[in-house]
Amino acid sequence: MQARRSLATDLSTPRLNPVRFQALAAVTICIVTFGLAVALKATLPSNWSSYSSESISADDLDQRLQRAATLSLGDRRGAVIVMDPQTGRIRAVVNPQLAFGENFPLGSAIKPFTALAALRSGVIDEDSRTLCHEKYSHHAFQTTCSHPRELPPLNPTEAIAYSCNYYFSTLGERLTEASFTGTLSEFGFGKKTGVNARGELVGQLQRSDWRPQNAIGEGNYLQATPIQVMNAYTALVNGGHLFAPRLARSAGFESNLQANVEIKDRDRELIVKGMRGAVRYGSAEKASLYSLPVYIFGKTGTATELNGFRTHGWFVGFASQPPSHTTSDSEAAPKNVNLAVLVFLTKGHGFEAAQVARPLFDMFASEISNLTSEVQPEVAAAAAELTAQSPAPVSPYQNPNSKSHPLSITVHLVRENINRTMPLEDYVRGVVAAEGSMESEPEALKALAIASRTYVLKNLGRHARDGYDFCTSTHCQRYRQVDLDSAGYVSPLIVEAVEATRGEILRDENNELADSYFSASCGGATADLATLWGGNAPPYLKGVHDQYCASGAHHSWTDVISQKQMLKALQTDPRTNVGERLNSVSVSRTDASGRAELITVEGNRRITIKGWDFKIIVGRALGWNLLKSSRFKISSSGSNFVFRGSGFGHGLGLCQEGAHVMAARGATYRQILAKYFPSTNIANDNRLSASADLLWSGVLIFDRGSPQAIISAESTLENVRTAQHFYQKPGAVRRMLSSEDFRVDYPNTIGQQEAAGLLSLLQSSRKSLIARVAAAGVNAQIPPLEIFINETTGDFVGRTGQPAWAAAATKGSRIEIQPLETLKRRRILETTLRHELVHTLVDVVGRGRAPRWLAEGLAVHLAGEGPLVARYQPRRRLTTGEIEKQLSGSGLAKSATDMRAAYAAAYSEVKRLINSEGEASVWRRVAK
Numbered sequence: 001m002q003a004r005r006s007l008a009t010d011l012s013t014p015r016l017n018p019v020r021f022q023a024l025a026a027v028t029i030c031i032v033t034f035g036l037a038v039a040l041k042a043t044l045p046s047n048w049s050s051y052s053s054e055s056i057s058a059d060d061l062d063q064r065l066q067r068a069a070t071l072s073l074g075d076r077r078g079a080v081i082v083m084d085p086q087t088g089r090i091r092a093v094v095n096p097q098l099a100f101g102e103n104f105p106l107g108s109a110i111k112p113f114t115a116l117a118a119l120r121s122g123v124i125d126e127d128s129r130t131l132c133h134e135k136y137s138h139h140a141f142q143t144t145c146s147h148p149r150e151l152p153p154l155n156p157t158e159a160i161a162y163s164c165n166y167y168f169s170t171l172g173e174r175l176t177e178a179s180f181t182g183t184l185s186e187f188g189f190g191k192k193t194g195v196n197a198r199g200e201l202v203g204q205l206q207r208s209d210w211r212p213q214n215a216i217g218e219g220n221y222l223q224a225t226p227i228q229v230m231n232a233y234t235a236l237v238n239g240g241h242l243f244a245p246r247l248a249r250s251a252g253f254e255s256n257l258q259a260n261v262e263i264k265d266r267d268r269e270l271i272v273k274g275m276r277g278a279v280r281y282g283s284a285e286k287a288s289l290y291s292l293p294v295y296i297f298g299k300t301g302t303a304t305e306l307n308g309f310r311t312h313g314w315f316v317g318f319a320s321q322p323p324s325h326t327t328s329d330s331e332a333a334p335k336n337v338n339l340a341v342l343v344f345l346t347k348g349h350g351f352e353a354a355q356v357a358r359p360l361f362d363m364f365a366s367e368i369s370n371l372t373s374e375v376q377p378e379v380a381a382a383a384a385e386l387t388a389q390s391p392a393p394v395s396p397y398q399n400p401n402s403k404s405h406p407l408s409i410t411v412h413l414v415r416e417n418i419n420r421t422m423p424l425e426d427y428v429r430g431v432v433a434a435e436g437s438m439e440s441e442p443e444a445l446k447a448l449a450i451a452s453r454t455y456v457l458k459n460l461g462r463h464a465r466d467g468y469d470f471c472t473s474t475h476c477q478r479y480r481q482v483d484l485d486s487a488g489y490v491s492p493l494i495v496e497a498v499e500a501t502r503g504e505i506l507r508d509e510n511n512e513l514a515d516s517y518f519s520a521s522c523g524g525a526t527a528d529l530a531t532l533w534g535g536n537a538p539p540y541l542k543g544v545h546d547q548y549c550a551s552g553a554h555h556s557w558t559d560v561i562s563q564k565q566m567l568k569a570l571q572t573d574p575r576t577n578v579g580e581r582l583n584s585v586s587v588s589r590t591d592a593s594g595r596a597e598l599i600t601v602e603g604n605r606r607i608t609i610k611g612w613d614f615k616i617i618v619g620r621a622l623g624w625n626l627l628k629s630s631r632f633k634i635s636s637s638g639s640n641f642v643f644r645g646s647g648f649g650h651g652l653g654l655c656q657e658g659a660h661v662m663a664a665r666g667a668t669y670r671q672i673l674a675k676y677f678p679s680t681n682i683a684n685d686n687r688l689s690a691s692a693d694l695l696w697s698g699v700l701i702f703d704r705g706s707p708q709a710i711i712s713a714e715s716t717l718e719n720v721r722t723a724q725h726f727y728q729k730p731g732a733v734r735r736m737l738s739s740e741d742f743r744v745d746y747p748n749t750i751g752q753q754e755a756a757g758l759l760s761l762l763q764s765s766r767k768s769l770i771a772r773v774a775a776a777g778v779n780a781q782i783p784p785l786e787i788f789i790n791e792t793t794g795d796f797v798g799r800t801g802q803p804a805w806a807a808a809a810t811k812g813s814r815i816e817i818q819p820l821e822t823l824k825r826r827r828i829l830e831t832t833l834r835h836e837l838v839h840t841l842v843d844v845v846g847r848g849r850a851p852r853w854l855a856e857g858l859a860v861h862l863a864g865e866g867p868l869v870a871r872y873q874p875r876r877r878l879t880t881g882e883i884e885k886q887l888s889g890s891g892l893a894k895s896a897t898d899m900r901a902a903y904a905a906a907y908s909e910v911k912r913l914i915n916s917e918g919e920a921s922v923w924r925r926v927a928k
Contacts, residue, residue, distance in 0.1 A: 065360060077345070078348070084339070089253050090248075105220065105222065105304070113183055118174075132153075143169065157271075160278065172211070193231045194244035194258065217301060237272060237340075240261035243256060275318075289317065289354065299316055317357050409421070409424055409460075411468060434478040441660050450682065452516075501669070519650050521657040523646030528542050532597075532650060540677040554657065567603070576617050654676045659676070670682060742763070777924070808832050832863075857909055861910055872900035
């Protein structure tokens with residue numbers, strides 16, 4: 001049967017980048033093993049750091065980098081340069097004519113050099129802060145910042161990370177032209193690099209007409225070729241060594257040092273820290289480079305083309321190997337920087353250039369992983385020796401009052417009055433399903449997942465005396481059972497949010513787990529823990545202003561309580577029992593967040609009580625729908641008390657309504673958590689490991705040879721099993737997860753739980769599709785299928801022969817799909833799988849004879865891809881014969897654009913049939 005390719009991976013919603021071709025973040029490195037590998041130098045090739053060991057050919061790696069760069073750039077006009085920052089050797093280049101022979105403004109890519117010039121001249125230091133006013137104007141020049149609006153005053157590191165135009169434009173007002181151009185000239189701007197290639201341009205560095213916008217790379221003051229930008233950045237991070245770049249093979253290569261630029265260690269560290277921030281939380285965050293298991297830092301740049309309106313994008317990034325555990329070197333130390341990647345796009349933005357660079361860093365991480373695996377016997381022996389000498393570490397997740405697995409949580413289901421033990425991530429998923437059931441923004445759900453996970457780990461054993469960890473009421477966290485089978489459906493958005501943040505937790509400035517509270521709505525300002533509940537408040541729980549929840553459902557409310565009702569409620573608790581008479585209730589003190597800190601009640605006696613305690617007492621007596629928060633004011637109206645307030649819940653920490661608005665406006669979950677938990681940071685604890693997933697599933701591990709069962713338990717899925725085998729690359733481990741209807745073949749970099757979630761998704765999609773066909777009076781079953789998840793886009797292309805923009809390909813009973821992360825980030829994982837299942841069902845119903853236009857149009861319709869492809873509808877209605885010709889590959893559909901048009905035309909025809917005849921009739925047409 002001919003292989004089919006599914007819709008392009010760039011058929012995503014407009015708010016997501018539709019042209020990214022990313023490889024899966026598919027490399028997980030054992031940090032302990034890696035550190036030992038570095039330490040045991042006798043077991044490693046002496047020149048490992050330069051990747052020229054006998055076991056890995058540098059030239060072979062160069063070829064892989066060249067292929068990856070070509071594939072990732074695709075059909076976009078631009079250039080990619082990959083360089084060894086320690087020697088100046090160019091390891092790969094795509095489009096050398098543009099890379100060496102065309103000049104462009106740098107835009108924000110100039111800002112690290114602007115910062116260096118300002119540091120050198122004493123205009124700023126590491127503590128200099130500027131509050132961004134969002135918009136900057138100077139004479140005829142105007143610019144606007146795109147970073148979050150609520151940021152506090154920025155220091156140089158943060159200004160680089162967020163690429164703040166206001167910060168650097170105002171810096172330009174204070175910089176002298178001499179200090180700026182002098183710094184740029186030292187790094188080679190305005191002169192040829194000396195690359196051994198024809199047609200290199202000299203670039204342009206003016207020495208007059210100084211304007212503040214020059215400091216942010218706008219205008220024609222500074223123009224440079226991509227190779228000039230790469231060479232300058234390389235010298236900036238490698239300790240000041242400015243090389244003449246060379247296109248050369250690795251054997252016998254000798255570097256050509258042109259100059260040594262003096263850079264103070266303090267200045268370099270500050271700038272590199274800013275570039276790391278750009279990757280972690282700033283302008284390059286969307287590329288998810290921070291998730292890769294190597295230390296990556298870089299800078300984006302977006303500039304308007306001269307005399308034009310389009311933007312072009314830059315990204316220059318660097319990867320470092322972790323230092324030996326026997327040294328104090330940081331990952332970003334000059335000698336540890338091993339790979340430099342520049343991506344330039346003539347039409348695009350900086351973050352898109354960073355996304356193009358990601359597969360190359362992914363490959364770099366993969367090669368490190370492969371290299372460490374080659375010395376595994378020696379490293380394993382050393383690790384065993386060290387382990388024997390050292391006591392086993394105690395997991396911070398182990399509940400001392402529980403005999404369960406350290407990653408297991410025991411929950412008391414209040415309604416059912418039973419206890420249930422489950423894996424940590426299962427519990428977090430259930431909490432997010434309950435607390436975030438109405439949330440539709442993925443980034444807000446991720447923030448909630450991290451807050452919930454941190455709360456769990458911080459409060460293990462909350463009900464230890466009762467024999468469990470948490471209850472399912474608001475006393476702990478609301479929880480809903482969401483099993484991986486069809487009994488407990490949960491939105492794919494929630495599943496993806498929990499899985500995407502697996503292991504991520506909030507830590508405070510002392511690296512301790514944070515108190516990560518959350519509530520439905522803070523009402524305009526989050527609460528201060530000290531004034532709300534008493535005690536000392538950590539810095540991140542002192543309350544922040546929140547302008548985002550102003551449009552929320554609970555931003556304002558009014559409750560009226562009669563004097564009789566109020567007296568009855570107050571008499572239920574000795575703390576508020578004022579006797580048989582009630583005269584007045586008033587707020588006697590309000591805290592900085594606008595909450596009633598103290599309430600004074602007067603009757604037969606006068607009592608003062610904390611505002612939160614008052615709210616709880618009244619709510620318990622009269623119903624929780626009254627007094628939704630303690631952020632209220634009280635007035636009297638006749639014999640009634642009128643409460644006018646805002647917010648819902650205690651208001652501490654994360655405000656869910658505010659998080660929703662932030663996410664809808666483009667904020668990431670990291671930015672959301674930074675807003676509501678200032679001074680905390682997100683850490684990923686690798687102790688939530690794949691082995692824990694295997695313990696949960698009760699699977700068998702097959703280790704290179706004969707199978708050895710390390711754990712055997714009753715699984716939550718039918719016939720679940722895993723196997724490790726090797727495909728393509730030596731040392732690449734794959735696993736399989738099976739049910740009666742599917743076999744999922746996936747790389748070991750995907751967690752067992754994520755694979756199980758995928759299997760559940762396949763099962764539910766299969767069930768619903770078969771039901772739709774049965775409703776048409778047609779009996780059909782989808783045969784058992786194998787789902788093969790490729791580790792990288794390159795693997796997918798190589799295995800299937802399909803273009804990089806295809807999402808999946810089906811041949812017989814085998815479905816090949818792009819890396820899971822690629823499909824998930826474009827929000828097309830579920831639709832892609834459903835699309836392919838429809839194809840298989842159409843083949844069964846139509847006995848392989850259904851025309852392509854009908855099969856593809858029906859697949860688009862049933863997968864829910866219609867709104868996406870409708871945008872590509874051809875201006876002229878194509879005949880079914882023309883559509884068939886394009887879809888078969890014999891027509892004009894030679895590109896992603898043409899294929900989209902063909903899919904749109906097929907969908908349009910099927911939609912017409914469904915509207916006129918009904919879906920049941922279309923299925924009967926397929927059967928005929």
